Amino acid sequence: MMLIEETTVADDALPVEAFKAHLRLGSGFGQDTVQEPVLRSFLRAAMSAIEARTGKVLMQRSFSLSLTFWRDAEAQPLPVAPVTEVTRVALVARDGVQTDVAEATYWLERDSQHPKVRAARACLPQVPTAGAVLIAFDAGYSAAWDGLPSDLQQAVLMLAAHFYEYRDDTGLSAGCMPFGVSSMIERYKILRLGMGAGQ
Known part of the structure; x- marks a missing residue:
């Protein structure tokens, strides 16, 4: 991570x-x-x-989180709070090529302690072999x-x-x-x- x-x-x-x-x-x-x-x-x-x-x-800033695997296929905790918006989720192939994940397939569970990116369907998209997933989000009180x-x-x-x-x-x-x-x-x-x- x-x-x-x-x-x-x-x-x-x-x-x-x-x-x-x-x-x-x-x-x-x-x-x-x-x-x-x-x-x-x-x-x-x-x-x-x-x-x-x-x-x-x-104070509000933009962050990106890179992961090589999901902690949970249904919901990925974010390391800081409060998260106001997930602006992008992308799968990163081994060669570095990025493919955006459709916004309809995930949603932000807002929580003052443990915000999460949750799957809108059965599970979050599979992380490419030897690749990663990139989550871009905005966080901060104001x-x-x-x-x-x-x-x-x-x-x-x-x-x-x-x-x-x-x-x-x-x-x-x-x-x-x-x-x-x-x-x-x-x-x-x-x-x-x-x-x-x-x-």
């Missing part, structure tokens, strides 16, 4: 001004934008860390920062501030997440039942 992020969050979609306010940075001194590249990098790092912990995509749940917004700002404050502390290289952030994202973590049965 290989998940590829096909698009990224645009710089102007990041909440730089909200982050400045959160950090209580001064303004009106003629160099208000000097730190913006640094602030954007910490916002991206915080969003990435929270997405990794929760399995949730915060295309705009203001569309994110408020607790996730706050968690991103808090974690980005933590990264900013301790940016020179090499003792944190093993990684950590402040308790306040952990408690806010707890309810978004993927629920796993038994030996991964929830997937």
